[in-house]
Amino acid sequence: MKMSELKDMTLTELSAKSRDLRQERFNLRLQQASSQLEKPAQLRTLRRDIARLETKISELRNKAA
Numbered sequence: 144m145k146m147s148e149l150k151d152m153t154l155t156e157l158s159a160k161s162r163d164l165r166q167e168r169f170n171l172r173l174q175q176a177s178s179q180l181e182k183p184a185q186l187r188t189l190r191r192d193i194a195r196l197e198t199k200i201s202e203l204r205n206k207a208a
Contacts, residue, residue: 144192149199157203161196164189 149157168189174180 144195146195146199149195152199154200154203154207157196157200161193161200164193164196168193 152160168186171180171186171189175183175186180186
């Protein structure tokens, strides 16, 4: 996911996407704990996507305030 993809999303859409990605990260961590995770690098990319989303959310909140 790139920042350009997040540019046109609203705050509620970003929050929903963040919630979905956090749930997916939780599921991947469970798979990793049970040694069923096929792509360990997927955790890293997911963590970075969540960080991008949170950055965009804070930018929008700061702009609104």
